[in-house]
Amino acid sequence: MEATASVPPLPCNSTATMETQQPFLHCRTTRPTIVDGAPRTPPTTVDGAPPTSPNHRCTLLIIQAVSLEGERASLMTDYIIKILGLDVCADSLVGDAMLRGISGGQKKRVTTGEMMVGPARALFMDEISTGLDSSTTFQIVNSIKNSSHILQGTFVISLLQPAPETYDLFDDIILLSDGQIVYQGPRENVVEFFEHMGFRCPERKGVADFLQEVTSRKDQEQYWAWRDEAYSFVTAREFAESFKLFHVGRELDNELSIPFDKAKSHPAALSTRRYGVSKKELLKALISREYLLMKRNSFVYIFKMTQLTIMAFIVMTVFLRTKMSKETTEDGGIFLGALFFTLLLTMFTGMSELALTIMKLPTFYKQRNLLFFPSWAFSLPAWILKIPMTFIEVSIYVFTTYYVIGFDPNIGRLFKMYLVLFCVNQMASGLFRLIAGLGRNMIVANTFGSFALVTMVVLGGFVLSRDNIKKWWIWGYWVSPLMYGQNAISVNEFLGHSWKQVPSYSTESLGVLVLKSRGLFPEAHWYWIGVGALVGYVFLFNGLYTLALAYLSPFEKPQAILSEETVAERNSIKAEVIELSSRGKSSSERGDEVQTSLSSKSRSSRIGSISTVDNKNMQRGMVLPFESLSIAFNDIKYSVDMPQEMKAQGIPEDRLELLKGVTGSFRPGVLTALMGVSGAGKTTLMDVLAGRKTGGYIEGSILVSGYPKKQETFARIAGYCEQTDIHSPHLTVYESLTYSAWLRLPSEVDSATRKLFLLKRGGEEIYVGPLGHHSAHLISYFEGINGVSKIKDGYNPATWMLEVTSVAQEAAHGVNFAEVYKNSELYRHGKDLNYENFDFNIVFWQLGSKRGTQQDIFNAMGSMHTSVLFLGIQNATSVQPVVAVERTVFYREKAAGMYSALPYAFGQAVIELPYIFVQSVIYGVIVYSMIGFEWKTDKFFWYLFFMYFTLLYFTFYGMMTVAVTPNQSIAAIIASAFYAIWNLFSGFIIPRTRLPVWWKWYVYICPVSWTLYGLLASQFGNITAKLDTGETVEYFVQTYFDFKHDFVGYVAIIIVGFAVLFGFLFAFSIKAFNFQRR
Secondary structure: OOEEEEEOOOOOOHHHHHHHOOOOOOOOOOOOEEEOOEEEOOOOOOEEOOOOOOOOOOOOEHHHHHOOOOOOOOHHHHHHHHHOOOHHHOOOEOOOOOOOOOOHHHHHHHHHHHHHOOOOOEEEEEOOOOOOOHHHHHHHHHHHHHHHHHOOOEEEEEOOOOOHHHHOOOOEEEEEEOOEEEEEEEHHHHHHHHHHOOEOOOOOOOHHHHHHHOOOOOOHHHHEOOOOOOOOOOOHHHHHHHHHHOHHHHHHHHHHHOOOOHHHOOOOOOOOOOOOOOHHHHHHHHHHHHHHHHHHOHHHHHHHHHHHHHHHHHHHHHOOHHHOOOOOHHHHHHHHHHHHHHHHHHHHHHHHHHHHHHHHHHHHHHHHHOOOOOHHHHHHHHHHHHHHHHHHHHHHHHHHHHHHHOOOOOHHHHHHHHHHHHHHHHHHHHHHHHHHHHHOOHHHHHHHHHHHHHHHHHOOOOOOOHHHOOHHHHHHHHHOHHHHHHHHHHHHHHOOHHHOOOOOOOOOOHHHHHHHHOOOOOOOOHHHHHHHHHHHHHHHHHHHHHHHHHHOOOOOOOOOOOOHHHHHHHHHHHHOOEEEEOOOOOHHHHOOOOEEEEOHHHHHHHHHOOOOOOHHHHOOOOOOOOOOOOEEEEEEEEEEEOOHHHHOOOOOOOEEEEEEEEEEEEOOOOEEEEEOOOOOOHHHHHHHHHOOOOOOEEEEEEEEOOEEOOHHHHHHHOOOOOOOOOOOOOOOHHHHHHHOHHHOOOOOOOOOOEEEEEEEOOOEEEEEEEOOHHHHHHHHHHHOOOOOOOOOOOOOHHHHHHHHOOHHHHHHHOOOHHHHHHOOHHHHHHHHHHHHHOOOOOOOOOHHHOOOOHHHHHHHHHHHHHHHHHHHHHHHHHHHHHHHHHHHHHHHHHHOOOOOHHHHHHHHHHOHHHHHHHHHHHHHHHHHHHHOOOOOHHHHHHHHHHHHHHHHHHHHHHHHHHHOOOOHHHHHHHHHHHHHHHHHOOOOOOOHHHOOHHHHHHHOOOHHHHHHHHHHHHHHOOOOOEOOOOOEHHHHHHHHHOOOHHHHHHHHHHHHHHHHHHHHHHHHHHHHOOOOOO
């Protein structure tokens, strides 16, 4: 077995080539992939491909990310972690843009480790060296080579300009250019092929670097060796055609033309099982990991429990039994409102599953495509482990509120209510997981989640009575899960003993009268029908969620990017065809003569397009006025609190020191390279100097041109290109660069004044000084240390430097390079420098024109309540993921001094105004006409006014919750808690006149209460038509709801005030809080 390197110049299609062997792209290929003579039907567990971009759960430790079980049970896991150099940080969190974790190179190695510990024996590894130093890359590739030879594995690795010693480890080379294979064969013959084509590799040039550049238009000419012939650019197509006639190409064609003898096939070439382990082990592993993630997110669940406890307290004090009589159907309506709110609160509790599921999907899609596990093994643990949480959540609410509110005291009915709420909670969790699996994107999922919730609520039988639902929408009533929950929980309560009394005006019990008045079923068997339907929905939603995971893929599709030059070249080749003589000095050297068709126009255009250096290139570009500044830092130490996992291993220290007294300086006109092995502390040092660290303990001094550094002013004169790319996903590259163009600095750097800042693992400097011509100063310094081997001719000094200063070399020679440097003249000179420089409108069709009964008014208010609450919630939840993503970009740009927090917050708020205006007009005109409200100018514009500012304050509220919380999950939980409270005190579930005196104050600070006040009072507050009870509509609205038409103007001012308040709180929170932990 062999290890093969794919060496692609940029831009190329190496990643696409790798992905045709794996199901990442779900691409269409015209030819099958053959494995040991048998067509491979992808995917299989025999092969694997680590993705180019690291994608892991940020709350997992490295050992848990590499090993799916999250345990140190596998010797192979520990071995791979050691090989990849991850043993020093195995108990560290992976981290992400908001959570401090491991370095970028270490994340890349975690991605590689995920595949190497699995059963795959054919690995397609794309750009695994990106972000790694050359010595670490050499160690990893060397281990992979030994594995391929010993374990008879097949490895194809795509690398960008590997170091010579790494390049020499490979058996075969595949050179890709412009989507074509230019060379494929033994490593020893690749230089011979290009010499055959007229290109020679210089002595001091690494072969990998030569291969990277020889197919490039801008670099190819310098390698032209046939000086007696005029040079013209040789395209990738010409190289590919010539390779077919080269002896290696002919041997390859001959080998492929002979069918493979299946008798020689290795028994493990094709997998006989789809997954690496049994179904039982898969489920066990996934349950273990899900439990681990739940422990990592324990704060979320504790917060939910606390929130539910507070909500239970509010509900039982609002519906206190001492204030709740059971004498009239109106009293029953209040109890019905309490039951409805209980169902809604349970539904909102399950809504948090949406955000938590969306967060897991990117990692799931990667691991599903790599055949780590099937979709059911991923969905079942989330369902199973949610069941105990549901028991706890329902217990907290039911056992604290049931008897305090004054529901029927029969103990059996208590547990029957518990069962209904348990089923509703499980149904809601399954529903929102399904929406997340279908949406696959937070914005899409939030939109559909809000739509699903409002549809179930409107058609659930409380907001709109079954008797008032139009015939064309009655099917929605029968398929609404909330309808079954509402009927089950209502039948359980109102058929109880406390509702058995028969009023004098009826022959039926009071409970039955309450149920019939609201269109609910009065038969006892509807309890079990409701429970059975809810259980069915639990299995249906979770089953559909599993199917969505199995068959749907992420929305994002990789896009190939070609330069205009490449496209023009391809078009010219297709346009016209000519003959091209094969290149070679004699027929004996190049074999048979070849006639290749190519475009003459293409040939001449290629020659003419070669750029030449003229006098203009020698001129300096535009000079921007700026003041040169120097930065000096002395004895910089950075430490963090010792992770609990490391303390559990017996480490006594309370802090983990990442930088250990680093000293140095950066001067104007001097280009300094900060180098060190992966994990040495390079990013940590840069973050400390740039002022990007938001946690940990920093010691030492930093001076800017002799003055102590102040972050407020330093950010204005410094630009920091971070390792972790944080950009707005909604901007193009051009827009991003244009936006930041003012940060440009002069590009000219004198090649003679280049400097190196070298760190060893552990955050200690071991060389700070000039490089010299061909790195002469650097080489001289290290060769002067006893035991350090001399550099070989043609060897890359950077690679040699990292090898001789490795931890293994220090141990072998008994030398501490940090101590050697501190005792050197370079260090003393550096110290001197430091001191020198330092849709429900159809459902409510024409209901607004009906004013004959109290139920008609309730229906009209129900339409307003539902539209306001759920359209507002949709706005708030839809804006949250956008603000959360942009906030990470804001942190970077604010730290760079691009702008302050207030202009950013002002821009974020103002941009919402026209969108919400258009939304309000479109929604308002359609709904107002279809519901059938009275067509009067003042009533119409009052409706639009209240809808506009209501949607506005909901949007600002959603933005504010993101600004005051560390992540989107917490923001969603906090927001949902207030949605429930606002819903309770809105005046629809329980009117103002029936609230206990100790809760009436909250009505005045509840924005939804004022919105419903304005809407109902402006539409019905001055109507003198009489109801069937003999009272006027105006009198009923005033006495039952306490809404007065004369107060509408003041209500309008209050609604505007809420929008301003939430906008101000958003701006203040963005300015005052920084939740990025670095």
